[in-house]
Amino acid sequence: MSRTIYRNARVFTAEPAGSGSGPWAEAFVVDGDVLAYVGELEGAVAAAGDGADVVDLDGRLVLPGFTDAHTHLVMMGDALGRVPLTDARTLDEIQARLRSARAADPTAPRVLGRGWLFDSVPGAPTAAMIDAAVADVPVFLDANDYHSCWVNSAALADLGITRETPDPIGGRIGRDADGEPDGMLYETAAQQFVWEHLANLTTDADRDAAVERTIDAYLATGVTGVVDMAFDELGLAAFQRAIDRRDGSLPIRVAAHWFVANTGDADANLAQVEHAARLAAETAAAPTAPWLRIVGIKLVLDGVIDACTAAMRHPYADGSNAEPIWPLDALKPVVAAADAAGLQVAQHAIGDYASDIALDAIEHAVEVNGDLPRRHRIEHLEYAAPGTAERMSRLGVTASMQPVHADPAIFDNWVAMLGDERVDRAFAWPEFVDAGALLAFSTDAPTAPHEALHNMYVAATRRSALDPSFEPSLPGFALPLAEAIGHATRDAAASCGDGDTRGRLAAGLAADFAVLDVDPFAEGEASLLTARVIRTVVAGATVFAVAEADADADGVAA
Numbered sequence: 260m261s262r263t264i265y266r267n268a269r270v271f272t273a274e275p276a277g278s279g280s281g282p283w284a285e286a287f288v289v290d291g292d293v294l295a296y297v298g299e300l301e302g303a304v305a306a307a308g309d310g311a312d313v314v315d316l317d318g319r320l321v322l323p324g325f326t327d328a329h330t331h332l333v334m335m336g337d338a339l340g341r342v343p344l345t346d347a348r349t350l351d352e353i354q355a356r357l358r359s360a361r362a363a364d365p366t367a368p369r370v371l372g373r374g375w376l377f378d379s380v381p382g383a384p385t386a387a388m389i390d391a392a393v394a395d396v397p398v399f400l401d402a403n404d405y406h407s408c409w410v411n412s413a414a415l416a417d418l419g420i421t422r423e424t425p426d427p428i429g430g431r432i433g434r435d436a437d438g439e440p441d442g443m444l445y446e447t448a449a450q451q452f453v454w455e456h457l458a459n460l461t462t463d464a465d466r467d468a469a470v471e472r473t474i475d476a477y478l479a480t481g482v483t484g485v486v487d488m489a490f491d492e493l494g495l496a497a498f499q500r501a502i503d504r505r506d507g508s509l510p511i512r513v514a515a516h517w518f519v520a521n522t523g524d525a526d527a528n529l530a531q532v533e534h535a536a537r538l539a540a541e542t543a544a545a546p547t548a549p550w551l552r553i554v555g556i557k558l559v560l561d562g563v564i565d566a567c568t569a570a571m572r573h574p575y576a577d578g579s580n581a582e583p584i585w586p587l588d589a590l591k592p593v594v595a596a597a598d599a600a601g602l603q604v605a606q607h608a609i610g611d612y613a614s615d616i617a618l619d620a621i622e623h624a625v626e627v628n629g630d631l632p633r634r635h636r637i638e639h640l641e642y643a644a645p646g647t648a649e650r651m652s653r654l655g656v657t658a659s660m661q662p663v664h665a666d667p668a669i670f671d672n673w674v675a676m677l678g679d680e681r682v683d684r685a686f687a688w689p690e691f692v693d694a695g696a697l698l699a700f701s702t703d704a705p706t707a708p709h710e711a712l713h714n715m716y717v718a719a720t721r722r723s724a725l726d727p728s729f730e731p732s733l734p735g736f737a738l739p740l741a742e743a744i745g746h747a748t749r750d751a752a753a754s755c756g757d758g759d760t761r762g763r764l765a766a767g768l769a770a771d772f773a774v775l776d777v778d779p780f781a782e783g784e785a786s787l788l789t790a791r792v793i794r795t796v797v798a799g800a801t802v803f804a805v806a807e808a809d810a811d812a813d814g815v816a817a
């Protein structure tokens with residue numbers, strides 16, 4: 260008998276009121292890898308039958324496992340191994356951390372850092388600022404949003420970047436008044452110079468270690484499913500090796516969108532879509548499909564507001580604006596081809612001009628392909644113009660948004676770049692719900708911390724999880740905690756096509772759930788910053804648990 264009854268729990272099911280058990284239950288039964296019953300104790304006892312194992316949860320809160328609906332798995336694991344700079348709030352502190360990282364590993368061939376904020380650097384970042392701390396080896400520092408990279412002079416030399424080097428399509432090499440590279444690489448310049456360079460130096464063993472760091476970090480925070488938003492050959496191979504190490508499974512469910520770059524050549528763009536469609540068919544047919552699937556493609560239409568690279572209908576405060584990385588005429592055939600192939604299309608659109616053309620391209624696909632099952636999505640939507648949410652609802656397009664990107668501690672520069680009444684509509688989550696669009700929450704790790712409960716804190720309060728002393732930003736857009744969790748569990752699973760199989764706690768669905776040590780519904784939202792996940796279960800199996808002595812519960816009786 261493989262049935263287990265979990266009792267004496269406060270179970271938040273994420274079910275709508277009036278369906279199934281409703282949003283709350285006190286017990287549930289796991290049969291193998293699925294839930295056999297969720298509801299009252301009496302019903303659970305009857306459903307479990309004789310001889311079931313019993314787990315008494317000591318009144319603790321149980322949530323459906325979180326799905327991080329937009330993340331970058333290998334990058335996250337890589338970032339977890341780098342010098343962290345997000346909470347270094349002055350140039351002095353950034354330099355101090357780089358000096359001590361160099362001192363701690365004096366034979367390292369380079370120094371890698373991540374997560375620095377524009378707000379922490381006076382004026383524009385320069386190579387000389389890093390040279391002042393570390394000059395003898397190349398230093399590469401990814402910005403917190405991963406849309407630019409700040410490097411030192413040794414790195415510029417290593418990359419072969421000189422005043423003669425042209426800017427790539429969709430990117431820019433920062434230059435000083437004399438035209439010399441200044442140490443900043445924006446958008447595709449960061450991708451094509453730095454990331455490709457570092458990727459060439461990275462081994463499979465490095466990537467395997469990164470994958471394991473990511474899996475461990477997610478399971479420890481109650482995340483049971485993830486959607487990677489820029490999968491490539493190296494990421495796919497790394498996850499296939501992770502599956503091989505475990506004889507055919509993973510302890511977390513991975514869905515992935517294949518990254519399709521704008522090559523400037525229509526045929527080459529379509530070839531990438533065909534390749535993604537082949538991989539989607541292969542991964543869906545494989546016995547490992549519950550653990551690893553390619554579900555769609557990812558297109559990056561614009562940059563970010565912080566660097567004035569997001570494409571806006573109206574210019575930034577300084578009069579500048581950005582061209583979309585995918586102009587509409589190049590975008591349309593790619594979206595239509597993916598739509599026809601049954602792939603989900605995820606379009607990164609932070610500015611309102613970018614979300615306009617993302618929806619234009621989807622409308623075009625509907626026109627040429629007719630009625631098909633489809634669930635496309637737009638990523639970020641940090642500033643969406645009035646009417647966008649309604650248009651998305653009409654087209655069945657998911658709003659994929661990241662509460663942690665609205666953290667007030669990283670908001671000042673965002674506000675300054677737009678500089679007008681548009682800032683009053685920043686990250687307007689409730690607008691998408693009210694319009695009837697599916698709203699899926701995620702963290703976009705490693706551009707923001709991956710912890711699901713911190714993400715829920717920002718979602719439910721619009722306060723800062725990085726520095727709670729900040730005033731909340733636009734608190735009218737905060738969501739009640741139960742709704743926030745629903746968007747990060749039920750709706751996040753639905754965003755990748757799993758709405759009928761997991762993401763809620765209901766009979767017949769996957770037994771994927773997390774147990775917390777405190778109950779933020781009872782203790783208040785502030786407790787989300789200190790609450791810990793003490794047990795994570797995926798497909799009925801406990802894949803993470805804190806030591807018995809720490810948990811002081813989880814009594815198992817016959």
Ligand SMILES: [Zn+2]
Nearest residue numbers: 329330488703
């Ligand atoms: Zn992303």
